[in-house]
Amino acid sequence: MLVNTIQRGIVIDHITAGRGAKIIEYLDIDTKVNTVAFIMNASSKRHGRKDIVKIENVIDIDMAVLGLIDHQATVNIIENGKIVRKINLQLPDKVMNVIRCRNPRCVTSIETNAPHIFHLIDEEAKEYRCEYCDDIVSVKGGLLDEIMH
Amino acid sequence: MESKNLLEPMDLTVEELEELFDLAEKIMEAPEKYTEACKGKLMATLFYEPSTRTRFSFEAAMLRLGGQNIGFSEAGSSSVAKGESIADTASTVSCYADLIVMRHPKEGAPRVAANSARVPVINAGDGGHQHPTQTLTDLMTIRSLRGSLTHMTVGLCGDLKFGRTVHSLIKALSRYEGVRFVLISPEELRVPDYVRKEILDKKGLDYREVEQMDEVLPELDVLYMTRVQKERFFNEEDYIRLKDRFILDEEKMALAGEKMMVLHPLPRVNEIAVEVDKDPRALYFEQARYGMYIRMALIMTMLQGKRRG
């Protein structure tokens, strides 16, 4: 399968297979306006299988959200058909409206307009703390899908 | 004060606490000098669940400073009953009042209020989460009656698992030098792992966990009693079996040192026998008085902070 290289934009490579769709959804890329190439299950030397997302003419994306969904992915910024910058993702220190608090006693369960805010407390365990109720959630592996908005 | 709100006890540094305690003591010594300290100021007490004790303490504090109060004492009687959000209520009330005091059954509700309020917000208890002015009261009482918060042995007795008051107090006291803890509770109600891991072990504090009071009473400087709440238990049997195991009575008081302070966040159920009330070491009602003075100091400081800001 061939997908043309892009002149200007962003290539998100080495996405854990199966997470590509989530990434497009959460990056809030308007697929009506932007040209997006989404390759699922490509073979990868590093991970066996991977997803790849290429977005034309978009450079400014939310790296925090990306880091949270899949911090193994790499981001290449493309200008004039060349990679001008490679970004290694990290777990963001603070995320807003990406993961939801599941504590039924938390104020976010009744205050529907309040943004769901989480702070990173343990990078290794991938643990985040709810800004309001201090409940701790782990975003390790499959757990993430459950607590995402 | 650094932060304009008081949402959890650790919002205040040890230095800021000292300033508050000093001011509270000055007010206690000469309350007549402060009767107009907050004249012309209005405090809103937004109580989404009833807590007469806490609300009276705040409102009495404001009235004694010459200020006034508005508010509601349960959600049913307010615009909240019509479904207004906490954020909108806080924004609206900010137009009328200079300070908001909020009690809410949901954890983190005062933080939501603080995010949209244009005046300082004090958390007066949010579910089982935080109750910073209770912690201030506990610290103030110990400091005033003992002279300091360092080098002492503090016994905490009762429900140490669900009682946030206890967790906050341990955390707050862990910042002072030479404080030893004796945690007295039934196996089922021991402090949760996070308190042990993140506070006691992490800071290398001197503590031990025991299942009965008698043997440790002689070494305690402070005995902090808590009630065992019925709703914490799945069945009546467990409740009945456990609640009576940690009752402080005259007989036990005889084992304690002459200067041991008995504290309790109140209201009590039966964990302190009424016969103990007349013992000079029973200081839990005195504690309620300190609670009002520390709230006076807090209200004054927060209103001044706002003026500076």
Ligand SMILES: [Zn+2]
């Ligand atoms: Zn929460």
